[in-house]
Amino acid sequence: MHFLPLLTATTTVLALDIFPRQASPQKLTVNPSQKFQTIDGFGFSEAFQRAYNILGLEEAKRTKLIDLLFNTTTGAGFSILRNGIGSSPNSTKDWMNTILPKGPASPKEKPEYVWDKNDTGQLWVSQQAVKYGVKTFYANAWAAPGFMKTNGRDSHGGTLCGLPGTNCMTGDWRQAYADYLVQYIKFYHESGVDVTHLGFVNEPDYARAYFPVAPCLHPWYDSTSHLSHLITYPPTRCPIATDLTFLRAPYASMTATGAQAADFIRILHPTLRAANLSHVHITCCEATGWNVQANLTHDLRLEGVEHLLGVITSHPYTHDIDGSLPTTLPVWQTEYSDLVSGWSTAWYTTGRLGDGYTWANKLHYALTSGNVTAYLWWLATQDKETNNHNNEKLILVDKGEYYVSKRFWAFAQYSRTIRPGAVRIWIEGGNGLKTTAFVNADGSTVVNVINTQAEAVAFEVQGVKGTSANAWVTDESNDMTAVGTTVGADGSVGGINVPGRGLISLVIKPLAA
């Protein structure tokens, strides 16, 4: 440990006393015998053609960026990729094209699937992820193709024909949709990527939500742009809501209640089994807010389909994580980002939504109070033009260059150290520190510490028997910079300072068995 040499009594000392140094390091104690959830991983999406941002870079930079995303020693080591299963007739604008562009005349007619071995760039990104050892591929349809839906188009809400409450002239498309999702998984398998998780809907509550009077007080979509996602407009920029159904979700979207989702799950589950894909976990339901997903989860349980599902998924846009969801299944936070503010690469500016520090805190809260087993950012990359150059991306790609935000490094600190299969364990101690601890499958202990105070804090970790420990720090001036530690004769780990508002992650190697 490096303490400042003792100073003699001068006015300088009085000034320093405003932020007194810790006389001795704070003690954090882990208890590996008290276990919580098992982690599936951390991830992002490159849906809606964002994958082309990476694909379009010149070769050396492209590899560097892929390395940054997936490398487990130098990058974020992201372990989950959420791909969008296209439903659009073609890939105009930022649409994701479907594998069934020509709708059969009836659900019984043999479908003519088309595999372009591209999937709007997502296949290539997935194949790179495979090279880095990524094993969790989440294929998620925002909607069924238009000809399977009540509104005849893949966008603007509508419902899958055949679900309770629908009555389509074209018939019942539920089995055809299940077969179609299975076919997408088969195409990916042929191309060297094994889909492990399957979602059949995205934000099913969104396009059907009722707007009382002032739509602009709600998250709202820009009717003029397919590129926009959830955006809360200031009143002065409120679009004139003449046709709410048209304005709502003008991109691949589909509505479903809990009962409707359950109805489809009862068809999708045996369809996967019949295709020898029973290892693929069905997810539900990607609600816009944690409270909506709590209700949907309750409904799925009432319908008796919880055991057919692998994972409960939700977005926290309209209602952030405020506790665990009512299920014994793993829970994934599958899409979140700062959609509101302009592009920022800052770590800490008094706790704004775009700050890296804010996302460290969100990750911490989701892992502890939210009991999540996975936490996914929305888009890894985006250009300047889209959505007024906002913060929904971790990395800006512009004119052949890329720029990394501190939000990325907040994710990297957790994602690189807490590997899939890690079990969260008890940790206590530390004033003004937010701590989490995990035991990885390889036996290493991970400790993540957020310092909520402005001044640096020294701490040591007890309750572990380490032989060596690596540590990394992110704050305003560090991007997961390696820092030194000391390991005591008893295996405790010390010699660590977490800077004010900083985030430190430790990986402690155990004694050989």
Ligand SMILES: *[C@@H]1O[C@H](CO)[C@@H](O)[C@H](O)[C@H]1NC(C)=O
């Ligand atoms: C793409 O599909 C849309 C909707 O069907 C259609 O209006 C448009 O002409 C198509 N574009 C191309 C390039 O095929």
Ligand SMILES: *[C@@H]1O[C@H](CO)[C@@H](O)[C@H](O)[C@H]1NC(C)=O
């Ligand atoms: C995928 O399609 C895009 C757009 O047409 C093209 O630029 C890209 O080269 C294709 N990528 C692959 C791997 O086929």
Ligand SMILES: *[C@@H]1O[C@H](CO)[C@@H](O)[C@H](O)[C@H]1NC(C)=O
């Ligand atoms: C990850 O980065 C390290 C250090 O640069 C490198 O040795 C390793 O090959 C990279 N891993 C992959 C899968 O490329």
Ligand SMILES: *[C@@H]1O[C@H](CO)[C@@H](O)[C@H](O)[C@H]1NC(C)=O
């Ligand atoms: C599933 O696996 C079984 C046993 O290996 C095999 O007989 C059957 O043909 C497979 N079915 C499909 C649809 O691949």
Ligand SMILES: *[C@@H]1O[C@H](CO)[C@@H](O)[C@H](O)[C@H]1NC(C)=O
């Ligand atoms: C959840 O369900 C309860 C009970 O039906 C209802 O009062 C509440 O408004 C619902 N919340 C949301 C966000 O849908």
Ligand SMILES: *[C@@H]1O[C@H](CO)[C@@H](O)[C@H](O)[C@H]1NC(C)=O
């Ligand atoms: C936390 O999630 C796990 C599954 O990952 C579940 O078994 C457990 O019951 C959940 N705990 C709470 C408090 O919700």
